[in-house]
Amino acid sequence: MxxxxxxxxxxxxxxxxSAQPVLDETAAFCASQQISFNLNLEDFDRLNPATFTMLAKICGIPDSKHRNYAQFLFDELQSDKRRIPxxxxxxxxxxxxxxxxxxxxxxxxxxxxxxxxxxxxxxxxxxxxxxxxxxxxxxxxxxxxxxxxxxxxxxxxxxxxxxxxxxxxxxxxxxxxxxxxxxxxxxxxxxxxxxxxxxxxxxxxxxxxxxx
The missing domain is CATH 3.40.50.1000 (HAD superfamily/HAD-like)
Structure with missing residues (x-):
């Protein structure tokens, strides 16, 4: 056809x-790295481009930890306990x-x-x-x-x-x-x-x- x-x-x-799950896991990563986290869903309007890297930047994750953050999200958001609806x-x-x-x-x-x-x-x-x-x-x-x-x-x-x-x-x-x-x-x-x-x-x- x-x-x-x-x-x-x-x-x-x-x-x-995925917005809330991504925000929750970003907060968890920041807590594990002793990084202050105070973003909410309205902050997604600040993302241009709307990528995980840009989210990392606006919440203050240092560039040196971006790879670790990306791997953390990859692992957590694929797990059965966190399957994205x-x-x-x-x-x-x-x-x-x-x-x-x-x-x-x-x-x-x-x-x-x-x-x-x-x-x-x-x-x-x-x-x-x-x-x-x-x-x-x-x-x-x-x-x-x-x-x-x-x-x-x-x-x-x-x-x-x-x-x-x-x-x-x-x-x-x-x-x-x-x-x-x-x-x-x-x-x-x-x-x-x-x-x-x-x-x-x-x-x-x-x-x-x-x-x-």
Whole structure:
């Protein structure tokens, strides 16, 4: 079947409800390193780009400890006791839309983390390619790689993210930008950067991309 569009989904904040778990584990890491921690979810609006490295910077983790912090998150957020929940409706969205569109994940997270999490839901094979931090290049680079690989016109490609940096990556990658308001950054901040589309629920986005 000829697939209609290329949908490029961020993971954290679009597929996975990871903001509070990431904040909790960041606080735990800081406590283990005797680093003062006083961030809350509203501070995610300060992240540009919205990455773990930038979160480390704004909460005062020294550069010399960034690698240790990243490994700590990798270990803790993959453990069964801390399995990140998916947003309500996302599993059905991915399963259904994969029948009609080419789906890729474009994330600042490690691709294996994402694939392992989706495997728990038995939807890992709905994603055609995982573009993660383990690949060289930026999100915009990965968007362009996906366009080339799948030979889909940029007008039929959509980068779906929950942050200002995702909107910017879409523009730099030459594709349509879709912002979702259920993730890491606030609706008002996302609106101020004029994405091409903005959705408030996974169900609303599912309806938009589901063929008639």
């Amino acid at each position: 000829l697939k209609k569009s290329l949908l490029l989904l961020d993971y954290d904040g679009v597929i996975a409800d 998916l947003f309500n409706g996302i599993k059905d969205l991915i399963d259904d839309l994969s029948r009609h569109h080419t789906l890729c994940v474009v994330t600042a997270n490690h691709a294996k983390v994402v694939e392992n999490r989706l495997a728990h839901e038995q939807i890992q094979n709905c994603i055609d390619t995982y573009y993660g931090s383990d690949r060289p290049g930026s999100k915009a680079d990965h968007i362009r790689q996906a366009l080339d690989h799948y030979a889909i016109p940029a007008a039929d490609a959509w980068m779906i993210g929950d942050s200002v940096s995702d909107i910017e990556a879409a523009r730099h990658g030459g594709v349509n930008s879709v912002a979702v308001s259920w993730g890491w950054q606030s609706r008002s901040l996302l609106c101020s950067h004029s994405p091409d589309l903005l959705f408030d629920t996974p169900q609303e986005m599912h309806t938009f991309f589901k063929p008639n």
